[in-house]
Amino acid sequence: MSLVSVGIIFLIVVQAIHLYEEVLRDFRRKVPIGEIPKSLFVWLNVAAFAFTIVTLCLCQAENAVGFVLAWIYGIAMVINGCIHIGMMIYKRGYFPGGVTAPLVLAAAGNLICQLAYR
Secondary structure, eight states, rough: OOHHHHHHHHHHHHHHHHHHHHHHTTGGGGTTTOOOHHHHHHHHHHHHHHHHHHHHHHTTTTOOOHHHHHHHHHHHHHHHHHHHHHHHHTTSOTTTTTTTTTHHHHHHHHHHHHHHHO
């Protein structure tokens, strides 16, 4: 198994922990642009995890498309982590997903490093 695949798996696990925090702390109701309908929130997260599994499978097969998708995944998760931390700074307090956001940044940074130096 390549280090990129390990990085993807690590980020998937961290993403699942991050999602657990979001669900536990009712993230979808506290988004600044307005409440996200439950069905949309579930659909978006199912789609995100499906994307990650496809990405992992393609990278395992050493398919070039998989590595492009892995870059997209890593960058998207860096943005996700930064937004959560930014919201905590803006609110000067807790925002759902903020506790696990540094883990998301670390895991996404690891994946990006594995991609850059493969």
